[in-house]
Amino acid sequence: MANLANWRQPPEGYITIAEAVLRSGYSKSGIVTLAKNGRLLGRLVGTRWYIDGLMLDAYVANRKSRPKRGRPAKTRGAGGGAESKRHDQAAMVVMRCALATTAPVGTVSRYSRA
Numbered sequence: 001m002a003n004l005a006n007w008r009q010p011p012e013g014y015i016t017i018a019e020a021v022l023r024s025g026y027s028k029s030g031i032v033t034l035a036k037n038g039r040l041l042g043r044l045v046g047t048r049w050y051i052d053g054l055m056l057d058a059y060v061a062n063r064k065s066r067p068k069r070g071r072p073a074k075t076r077g078a079g080g081g082a083e084s085k086r087h088d089q090a091a092m093v094v095m096r097c098a099l100a101t102t103a104p105v106g107t108v109s110r111y112s113r114a
Contacts, residue, residue: 013042014050024060
């Protein structure tokens with residue numbers, strides 16, 4: 001009968017799903033999915049999942065240290081983006097106009113009428 005008194009206690013070294021959620025920031029279903037897929041060491045006791053606490057901490061630390069996959073985020077302001085491109089295009093138009101209107105004295109442009 002002593003065995004039945006402790007049936008809700010997590011096995012040695014394991015934590016409950018609720019504690020795993022607090023430690024990791026993942027949802028309940030996310031942690032269970034990781035355990036089912038073998039990315040976390042988990043045990044199903046009756047209808048309750050228990051997760052290895054050390055493995056969870058190592059998994060979370062590894063995930064946070066890795067760079068995110070996919071396309072890099074767009075930067076705003078001087079680093080790039082639509083505003084910066086429009087500013088660069090406007091600056092180029094101003095430069096072209098300035099160069100076109102300042103011809104050296106005594107030269108004839110092929111577009112001017114002599």
